[in-house]
Amino acid sequence: MLKEMKKMFRVGIFEILCRLGLVILTSGIIGFDREQKNRPAGMRTHILVGIGACIIAMMQQEIAAQAVIFAKSNPQIATVIRADQARLIAQVVSGIGFLGAGTIVVTHHSIRGLTTAASLWATAGLGLAIGMGYYAIALLSFIAVIAVLVLLKKIVHVPTNKNFQIKYINPEEAEPFINEFFKSRKIKAITTDYSVDTQDEVKIFRKKYAIAFISADTSAEIIDGLAQNKNIIAVRALAK
Known part of the structure; x- marks a missing residue:
């Protein structure tokens, strides 16, 4: 029973490699666009943000899986065991703001870097989605991010x-x-x-x-x- 539960809840090595590979690819493409436009955060920064978010999401899944398995193997204390799936993820969402703030440059008459800060935040979101195994959400969101960064300015001309x-x-x-x-x-x-x-x-x-x-x-x-x-x-x- 426990072996079946471990297979059900835990992420295997192949799955981990697939998730890390996917997050490197998607966040790298976003970072390439930013680096090509000489923005403060380029490919490496975006890839590291994506990988970090993915790692934390996978850790959260592993912690939750361990809690469920431990509760099943020790039913006498199952009522006091908690597995909050969003605790670590919430820290990523709030913590990425500090990194994004570092890309914003304020001069006397203009503010630069807001789009790059937003792309870092979106990359963290992609990393979390991929790390949790929500591939459909991650891929569709990635397409939306690239469309905004690359295509929107060509389609919509704002005076x-x-x-x-x-x-x-x-x-x-x-x-x-x-x-x-x-x-x-x-x-x-x-x-x-x-x-x-x-x-x-x-x-x-x-x-x-x-x-x-x-x-x-x-x-x-x-x-x-x-x-x-x-x-x-x-x-x-x-x-x-």
Whole structure:
């Protein structure tokens, strides 16, 4: 009876190797995407997170199996034996937050690393699912994670808001050029500030624009494109 229960509840060596191999493959692919994009946590970090979560999940299963077997072999104390399947797993879910926080970089005007932190958390979840033997959940979740990291940005284009200041002379020539430049690139530009100064008896016009990028143009390409006009003195991106 006990031998049959051990076979039923305990994980064999082959099963352990399969789970570790699967978690290395899935977490490695996620980590490769992050490393390819020069993010703080790459392949090794994601693989180690996945393996660690998988190990803890398998340990939890083994502890629970031992508790069940011990309770069956000692029925007189079975009522006081507890096998909480979620105790160790809960510590992984909360503990991975500290590692994820280390990948987040906060500067004066931006925050980077949130996606990488989330991918580490998702990798830990995959490791737990694989370690517990929930292969369908793990594989479908892996596909969802890869779709979000790789495909979502190509499918869904979210406008990025930027603020620019353009300094120019001869507004009768410069302004039509600026308007046509934005229109040709399908860029929605809203004037947020306007001023005029005089330097050496020459009027210098300044306009600030709030720009929503709809095309794939980067800030540098916008600045270079506008600077081609002889009437535009300077173009610069502003911090929000």
